[in-house]
Amino acid sequence: METRPDRRARISDEISPLLPVDRDAEVAVVAEYFAGDAARQSAEAIEAVISSTDLIVCDELDFGAMAAGARAGVPVVIVSVIASGSLVRADRVSDALERLRLELGLSEPIRYQGDLFVVPFTPTMRAPDFPAPDHAVWMRPDRGLKPDPNGSIVATLGTEFNTESGDLFDRILDALAEVDAPCVVAVGRDLDPARFGPQPSHVRVEQYVDLDALVPRASVVLHHGGSGLFMRSVLGGAPQILFPMGADQPFTADRVQHLGVGCVLDSQTADSTVIRERVAALRDDAKMRDRVTALRTETLALPDPAAVVRKVEALVTSAR
Template sequence: MRVVCSFVGGAGHLHPQIPLHRALAAAGHELTLRGSASATQTAPREIYRTIAGRPDQRSQLADEIAPLAPVDIEHELAVIARHFAGDAARTSAAAISADLASTDLVVCDEVDFGAIGAAQQAGIPVAVVAVAVSGAIVRPRLLHDALTALGHDLGMSGPVRPYGDAFVVPFDPSMRDPAHPAPSNALWMRPDSGAAPQPDGSIVATLGTEFNTESGDLFDRILSALALLDAPATLAVGRDLDPSRFGDQPAHIKIRQYVDLAALVPRASVVLHHGGSGLFLQSVLGGAPQVVFPMGADQPFTADRVHDLGLGRVLDPMTATPDEIARVISAVRADGNMRSRVLALRSSTLALPEPAAVVEHLSRIAR
């Protein structure tokens, strides 16, 4: 098959798809990847015939870190309709339109409504990959008007159908918010397992690749907390921030633009992060409890799952002090029951069907 793989956001919209992309390539299918240039730089280039990255601001150093804003759930839900089903969708649809005449299958992330609609208008099967672990950020009833308008603009007779022909979920079913169940066409898929957990007492911290430049002084407060602890710590600030802006640090703290989280997280005693679904999953697979600072997007919903499943602690990014952060880190590191819950969820996640089984299903529905 000739497969177009598309994503509309940052790396967090690409990485959950990669196990499926690898399985498609391993089965002999021909892949084209389209998405933001900064995120395509992190893709395994050898599995794609073509990679076409759209320019984005994340490819350049940011001059400033914007102040933190209070979390506004209604605003975050509205962004899905206004942005992802609006201008971003039209940009994505235009980006893949030239590929569709010779395409058998489209694979895209769950808010790439432009790719979904373009495929549906062209009569091409589309596999939608979940990228929000909670399932709470994409709510079709709130999207109906926007998806109807998008469908009209794309020449469809009705609204874009957001779940596509197959809805691939690379998360354990228990991770999803019970109030927002997966659709009836869901296919559960095992993510990449990564290295086995071997905790060495270290700490890993990151605020991701989108909200890192909208985090106010949170990096500074995290660094001050890490300075209070006698544990090796690594803080990843993102490719678009210069580590030198944070000044000199104690010898046990390293600040990097980019780190290999797949190598570091399995050795961590705790992971501090923003509540991105990718970091949530990577922490579970690495066997590490989490301390979460939700700032926006789907992060508040992810934080709720961390709390409800007993996988870590949630702190207010606006008000958490260095002393509070340090105390919570110490408590989480010492909680053996919490780590046991993480490891049990890791085992459940790795028992999901392999990506190759999903590829077999997609091969049957592709034209």
Template sequence: MRVLFTFIGGVGHFEPMVPLASAVAAAGHTVAVAAGPARREAVEGAGFTALAVGEAGPEPVERLPLAVPDRERDDRELREGFVRRGAAERVPLYLDLFDRWRPDVVVCEELDFGSVLAAEKLGVPWANFQVIASGSFVRPAVIGEPLAELRAAHGLPPDPGLVLRHRHVLFSPFPPSFRDPAFPLPGTAFPIRPPAGPPVPSATPTVYFTLGTVFNTESGDLFARVLAGLAQLPVDVVATVGRHVDPAEFGPQRPGVRIARFLPQADVLPRCDLVVSHGGSGSVTGALAHGLPTVVLPMGADQPQNAEQCVRLGVGRSLDPVAAGPDDVRDAVAAVLADPGYRRAARRVRAEVLDLPEPAQGVPVLERLAERGRPPSGAGARTAADRS
């Protein structure tokens, strides 16, 4: 079986797919990952063949001031950036790639709408892979109109309820309780367990601080404010600032504070007691999969919705990233560490995560999709001999 994974976002949109892709490869199937040229290093670093989609452009490294969170702006960027531009540009590229690489099944990252439409147009079985934890960011009200326009442009039938987006299966690497109750998982959902290593006790409480891999360069002075607040607490601090931020710019730190560009989250989280983050889906899920409470400073995209779910579940607190000063960060972290209710709530979510099927259990799901094959006729159709 030839399985092609695709994603259109940053590395944070790829990492949740890695456990399933690894399980597919371990089962003896051929796996490749299609993404923008700038993501080749991350894909190959994870051990997969990378297939470039589109032209390589300059990677933005400019440090930007922190913008006031604006959900209407985020919806507009989702609608225009990921659908009207991103999907429209990628549909023809995927049509060509699918016809050349000949996947038996395609696993499309949740925001890679162009991959879904290309697979549907060619009759290739596909599965969606959820990368937004709360489920309330990617909404029909936001993406429905531009997707309808794109479907019509490619001769695909209308899909008013966007039901075809999850027609086959939706892999979801998030605890079901974290999803916004107003946006329940579809019946085609197949939950899989995200990485959840066992905790490693430490003598001193340890706080992990991250602003992810995209919003770290759009954070203004937020790194400095949070680090100043954490420095006032009797805790060890591990902070990651990303490849485009120099740890030296924050000056000398007291003993027990470590600032690095990057550290594997799987190595850091088992040794922590609390996570301070921007509320990205990967950061929040990583914390909860390890039973860790959190303090969230949501800046944009899916982060405000994730922060709301953290508060609803009682696993942490949310702060205004623009208004919060060092003392606010100090007080929020101290309060969450001191109240055992937050840790108990986080551990309940961890128990839910541990009950989810392992990624290897998703392999037979893809095998069954591949067995359906392509239709006997139509653009890009293959014969039984082609699939053997």
């Protein structure tokens, strides 16, 4: 299988053409890269400092940290970062993890779901085909600010896929130019806002914006479909328009559609007219906003982080 280029290897003001979404390739990258070279590098780095460590906390793609913990007999807490749970699949990572086990001389299989598996998403956000493990604990990620349905329209394509988005920013900006509402577009550190030319007075283009402050006052959020923006939009009470391009984004898009809290557009073909029409439709869709509010309420009802900290402390105590 041809591997896709490392999306994080380039820092440039240029935007490369959009690639077709390839779900299988994104799942394969987890086994071929994250459970391969990246895991070896991570394990080596962690083993250099693990002698004074009582606990390892890592995300669900850091297999090297999990392996280092197993080798040192240190408990490992996994924090889920993929809302849908669809990227780490036992049948796809098992061979790579077995090779890693043998390379590191471990006597038992690497526990890729750790001693504690923390999920800062609601159970309904997770795809039914990829349930959380039995030892999962759920956690409220944030208290959330009070939403303002009459606020700005916010758009971002993240900090990795922004430079692989072809002319998507241009199409979004053309759409927002004709929307009767304040609009804020974050293009990321690698792109100069000036490259997009003059914008109407109601459209602001920035490298970075405070999404934690803006999204709760957003009437619609347009984004690439990352798990973080999915959750942040829910906490902000805002309907979402997703333009999935890769990684976990197409799987996030599935959940957004299933839950009825936004819509999904083709990142390659959606023109400015379609984008503008969807923005207008979502701003006026009271039923969708009610569904977002319900999911927000469900999210805020998750256990407080302090409860999870107590479980982590108990895990460390029992391991001593």
